[in-house]
């Protein structure tokens with residue numbers, strides 16, 4: 001089994017030392033840091049499934065989150081900044097009622113590596129805070145992270161608040177997180193949605209070019 005394959009296993013086993021060890025080995029072997037993060041995301045999905053089935057408790061989800069955060073901290077400096085200067089500005093936050101921020105932070109790291117200027121509003125961000133941030137920072141794109149089914153409603157309310165403030169034509173909206181299936185997209189009506197940060201960066205570039213994403 002290669003380092004990246006056993007990395008998924010180490011995360012699911014909540015074995016912090018083994019996970020960090022595998023990451024170190026993978027980086028040394030020249031594995032793309034984006035692939036390492038993607039593997040970690042797979043591990044986190046399995047942790048989530050176990051929580052759903054009642055095999056893991058909240059404490060185990062918290063532990064997995066701590067392991068992932070440490071991995072992300074060690075991998076982030078390896079993300080090569082492929083562009084100098086700004087390609088565009090994005091205001092990003094996790095929507096109201098949702099405190100998940102690991103995925104958002106990975107998306108931010110990849111966006112910055114690709115030359116985006118990012119304004120991070122944090123987690124549990126109410127719709128009016130997104131609206132104020134658009135007025136203040138005049139971004140090209142607004143990114144929302146939304147991981148909970150119950151947060152689909154606040155994601156929709158955020159898009160509506162932007163529309164009601166007369167700002168919808170000035171920004172493109174992308175939503176990230178695993179809950180954005182076809183129904184949620186039809187309801188929320190973002191310009192793009194993804195459950196993968198690398199795809200998210202590609203979509204953001206398309207949105208900047210004005211292409212349909």
Ligand code: B12
Nearest residue numbers: 048098099100101102103143145148149176177195197200
């Ligand atoms: C870790 C975790 C937690 C941690 C979060 C720690 C933190 N600082 O983020 C803690 C323990 C706090 C937590 C709490 C809860 N959680 Co939780 N959690 C998870 C878990 C296991 C992993 C999430 C994660 O970090 N994944 C890794 C990252 C890298 O992946 P990602 O988030 O999908 O992000 C990627 C993309 O989506 C994308 N992306 C994300 N955001 C954005 C934004 C933009 C703009 C772009 C372009 C891209 C992008 O890029 C990322 C990298 O590729 C998931 C399981 C899962 N499958 O998601 C459950 C999960 C999301 N949690 C769940 C639940 C139920 C909860 C709780 C309600 C549990 C409880 N009873 O209290 C609370 C809710 C708290 C709240 N109000 O938000 C459920 C949600 C189910 C649902 N349908 O609503 C899940 C799916 C688990 C499950 N299968 O049951 N959780």
